[in-house]
Amino acid sequence: MKEYIPVLKRTQLFSGVGENEIEAMLSCLQAKLCTYEKGGYVLREGERIENIMVLVRGKLHIQRDDYWGNRSIISMIDVGEMFGEAYAAPESGPLLNDVLAVEDSDVIFFDVKRIITVCPTACRFHSIAVQNLFFAISEKNRKLVQKLGYMSKRTTREKLIAYLSEEAKRQSSSAFSIPFNRQQLADFLSVDRSAMSNELCKMRDEGLLEFEKNRFMLH
Amino acid sequence: MKEYIPVLKRTQLFSGVGENEIEAMLSCLQAKLCTYEKGGYVLREGERIENIMVLVRGKLHIQRDDYWGNRSIISMIDVGEMFGEAYAAPESGPLLNDVLAVEDSDVIFFDVKRIITVCPTACRFHSIAVQNLFFAISEKNRKLVQKLGYMSKRTTREKLIAYLSEEAKRQSSSAFSIPFNRQQLADFLSVDRSAMSNELCKMRDEGLLEFEKNRFMLH
DNA sequence: TCGTTTCTGTTGTAAAAACAACCGACTTGT
DNA sequence: ACAAGTCGGTTGTTTTTACAACAGAAACGA
Numbered sequence: 001m002k003e004y005i006p007v008l009k010r011t012q013l014f015s016g017v018g019e020n021e022i023e024a025m026l027s028c029l030q031a032k033l034c035t036y037e038k039g040g041y042v043l044r045e046g047e048r049i050e051n052i053m054v055l056v057r058g059k060l061h062i063q064r065d066d067y068w069g070n071r072s073i074i075s076m077i078d079v080g081e082m083f084g085e086a087y088a089a090p091e092s093g094p095l096l097n098d099v100l101a102v103e104d105s106d107v108i109f110f111d112v113k114r115i116i117t118v119c120p121t122a123c124r125f126h127s128i129a130v131q132n133l134f135f136a137i138s139e140k141n142r143k144l145v146q147k148l149g150y151m152s153k154r155t156t157r158e159k160l161i162a163y164l165s166e167e168a169k170r171q172s173s174s175a176f177s178i179p180f181n182r183q184q185l186a187d188f189l190s191v192d193r194s195a196m197s198n199e200l201c202k203m204r205d206e207g208l209l210e211f212e213k214n215r216f217m218l219h
Numbered sequence: 220m221k222e223y224i225p226v227l228k229r230t231q232l233f234s235g236v237g238e239n240e241i242e243a244m245l246s247c248l249q250a251k252l253c254t255y256e257k258g259g260y261v262l263r264e265g266e267r268i269e270n271i272m273v274l275v276r277g278k279l280h281i282q283r284d285d286y287w288g289n290r291s292i293i294s295m296i297d298v299g300e301m302f303g304e305a306y307a308a309p310e311s312g313p314l315l316n317d318v319l320a321v322e323d324s325d326v327i328f329f330d331v332k333r334i335i336t337v338c339p340t341a342c343r344f345h346s347i348a349v350q351n352l353f354f355a356i357s358e359k360n361r362k363l364v365q366k367l368g369y370m371s372k373r374t375t376r377e378k379l380i381a382y383l384s385e386e387a388k389r390q391s392s393s394a395f396s397i398p399f400n401r402q403q404l405a406d407f408l409s410v411d412r413s414a415m416s417n418e419l420c421k422m423r424d425e426g427l428l429e430f431e432k433n434r435f436m437l438h
Numbered sequence: 439t440c441g442t443t444t445c446t447g448t449t450g451t452a453a454a455a456a457c458a459a460c461c462g463a464c465t466t467g468t
Numbered sequence: 469a470c471a472a473g474t475c476g477g478t479t480g481t482t483t484t485t486a487c488a489a490c491a492g493a494a495a496c497g498a
Contacts, residue, residue: 089358374486465474
């Protein structure tokens, strides 16, 4: 697990904490490292968790399949990102989504209670960690609202424009890559893949944008 | 402002804090009371805030209108609920939505920095407040994911079923009221009102449910 | 290398939603 | 009490989507 300390140092959770302190906190927070193969489930809907997780290798999707098999990708987790904070509160119910490894991945689990319960004697970084946790979840909250923004658009075209222009703004360039293939993008925006593909091509023919694989350029 | 201390005591933010302590914290946190008339804006998109707000009288909608005038109701705030926590982090950008009073309302503003910055001398409830804040935002996060669940449904009927059955579960009864009129429900689910009204009546005719005004009963 | 799988685009059809327009019932304010 | 506004339901038309099915290209694996 120690080899991932440099990765942890760059995460939001350990922002402002040195490598030595992180190493100390690893045991204090009862950190556990788990490995998953591509396609494997890290967490499943209905599970109850008492951990906060940090992805240190690979890539995950937070998603949900309904009874009719329609998949909806809630969000994407990259290396260094945290997940599960929303279920850190003691009264939070069971998980509402699956967490799936879309690449071979390593995840570190931390005991939630040990983070939010202040231990005055042990390590003095708990208060920093709680604040970091708070900032992280507040950022995730804003991202969810942003996603609600895409989803509240009525047509596939509007959803695409909302998502792509936001992504262009975020990457500060009208040419950018997205972290999804077509099926995943459709699942992310909750539309039909073929209809979306069709709409993308229409938009290209109208001169609104160009694309090649997962690389886009807006005009 | 003192007349609202009993209301504040029952909020998530002040959970576990006595009325006397709350009174002390009001000045410590530089609390300010503002009054709004029905239809007035509490906050506007693009504003930058450094406060956390608690609604102590009335009712608010957190919403967003796009360039085409389509309104989307992100969420509803009732008395005792907190809002704006997602923008408490220092790096959070400007507001992405409007906050509108749908009834005459009173709102108390708290200085964010004073909550999350621990002052060891002043009042010893800051750490409780930070934890409460964390729990509150994590709950809001779960609600947003739940709403994404409704929104990711493809058809108006599926959205209605998802929302109504969730509401029935939440109120532990197949007969329940919803806090929206038809237009607001349509805005909440991001669908056309008349199409939704039509679908509701079809569902009623098929025997799936009954309703009268904002009161529903599922079969 | 060759066969298989995955990914993307394309097309046609059926289903659904958006939109606009209208009506009657009910509220509200003066 | 009356005028104006709000609310919910209804209908018909147009637009959009979902769905199914297929084909070519690229990636992958044995």
